[in-house]
Amino acid sequence: MSPLPPPLSCTTSELKVKDHLDIEEDFHTYEHKESRKERKIAQALDKSKYKKTNQKKKSAPNTDNLETGRVLSIISNEIIVDIEGTKVVCTLRGVHKKEKTRQKSLIAIGDIVHIDRSSKEQGVIVHIAERYSVLSRADNLRRRFEQIIAANIDQVLITTSALFPTFKPTLIDRYLIMTERGNMQPIILINKCDVLEDPPSFIQTEEVEEAKALIEESLETYRALNIPILRLSAKSGEGLDELRALMRNKTSVFSGQSGVGKSSLINQMLGTDFKIGDIVPTTRKGSHTTTRAHLVPLESGGFCIDTPGIKSFGVWDIQKEEVQAYFPEILACSGECKFSGCTHTHEPDCAVKEALDQGVISPLRYSSYLNLLEDLSNN
Numbered sequence: 001m002s003p004l005p006p007p008l009s010c011t012t013s014e015l016k017v018k019d020h021l022d023i024e025e026d027f028h029t030y031e032h033k034e035s036r037k038e039r040k041i042a043q044a045l046d047k048s049k050y051k052k053t054n055q056k057k058k059s060a061p062n063t064d065n066l067e068t069g070r071v072l073s074i075i076s077n078e079i080i081v082d083i084e085g086t087k088v089v090c091t092l093r094g095v096h097k098k099e100k101t102r103q104k105s106l107i108a109i110g111d112i113v114h115i116d117r118s119s120k121e122q123g124v125i126v127h128i129a130e131r132y133s134v135l136s137r138a139d140n141l142r143r144r145f146e147q148i149i150a151a152n153i154d155q156v157l158i159t160t161s162a163l164f165p166t167f168k169p170t171l172i173d174r175y176l177i178m179t180e181r182g183n184m185q186p187i188i189l190i191n192k193c194d195v196l197e198d199p200p201s202f203i204q205t206e207e208v209e210e211a212k213a214l215i216e217e218s219l220e221t222y223r224a225l226n227i228p229i230l231r232l233s234a235k236s237g238e239g240l241d242e243l244r245a246l247m248r249n250k251t252s253v254f255s256g257q258s259g260v261g262k263s264s265l266i267n268q269m270l271g272t273d274f275k276i277g278d279i280v281p282t283t284r285k286g287s288h289t290t291t292r293a294h295l296v297p298l299e300s301g302g303f304c305i306d307t308p309g310i311k312s313f314g315v316w317d318i319q320k321e322e323v324q325a326y327f328p329e330i331l332a333c334s335g336e337c338k339f340s341g342c343t344h345t346h347e348p349d350c351a352v353k354e355a356l357d358q359g360v361i362s363p364l365r366y367s368s369y370l371n372l373l374e375d376l377s378n379n
């Protein structure tokens, strides 16, 4: 058995340059031309800041005289930071913006930052502390950037819905990979379970029965893998006490497709007033109501983060050969395959396919595995 790949290395603004430069070299020679124009425009707009920061050679800043806070939300160039209960509007010191990076955003929700406060309500972020975990995905465009969803998270609440939008185990499996890679505990949430018992008239009975069967199969599959999975309803309140208990003293991020009810669940549990959107009747998908992530402190201790719905979830920084390492049940059988480099797709005498036929490996998981290999081959 090959060991699991190491978790995604947590990046800080400083570590990035030192530790990541080698692996980023290829990317930058390729990326250089395309983005040079963009960078020039940005630099021209921001010349004064660049000049100032250019003069200071980067070294670990002395954080003794700085205040520490946590990023609550990011509104273009304004970063709202919580410093002991006070919201401070900050900007990012120019030196951070100049770093070569494969990340789409240098600063993320949940980041712990050190701030030079210029007034009660305003300050400059001088340093981003090392992240202990990161939830990220590949951006939509040819996987060229890592898009950080949130940083310094204990657990990812992989939010799905029983019906509208359709329940998709493949998406769950992608989240599980990035959750493990990013050093976090996954918890799968199936919201809108009320509709299985009391479906609206526009949903056919057959569709409801299919969803019920798929959910039962998923509950069994993920429980066998020791991954917590909860049936919930923001409407009826089913499962909310259990979820509230799991969130106590933890930093949790709600992430999933648009319209699954992330903001509704948070509003129900915490009494917040996040905007709730309608489901588009023709597509039965959400309408991308939450447009930026928000971090909310919990009365019971800890934090939770509401995030915008994702359109797609590409795994980031994973090679095809590594995929099976994230499917423990597939990895466990792979040693018995006839060929040592068996991909479990077309090879004869494949122990994984045998286990699939015998019902030891769930068809849902196997199909996610194939789906991921295909996705990675196309990029």
Ligand SMILES: Nc1nc2c(ncn2[C@@H]2O[C@H](COP(=O)(O)OP(=O)(O)OP(=O)(O)O)[C@@H](O)[C@H]2O)c(=O)[nH]1
Pocket (backbone or CB within 6 Å): 191, 192, 193, 194, 195, 232, 233, 234, 235, 236, 257, 258, 259, 260, 261, 262, 263, 264, 265, 275, 276, 277, 278, 279, 286, 287, 288, 289, 290, 291, 307, 308, 309, 310
């Ligand atoms: N029947 C039912 N509807 C729900 C439930 N939770 C949310 N909804 C509905 O689903 C729709 C979308 O809810 P939101 O909370 O805005 O979904 P979201 O995941 O935050 O969506 P984005 O912000 O777009 O990512 C709204 O019409 C909600 O009323 C539930 O438990 N049961």
Ligand SMILES: [Mg+2]
Pocket (backbone or CB within 6 Å): 262, 263, 264, 275, 276, 289, 290, 306, 307, 308, 309
């Ligand atoms: Mg929302």
Ligand SMILES: [Zn+2]
Pocket (backbone or CB within 6 Å): 334, 337, 338, 342, 343, 344, 345, 347, 349, 350, 351, 352, 353
């Ligand atoms: Zn095989």
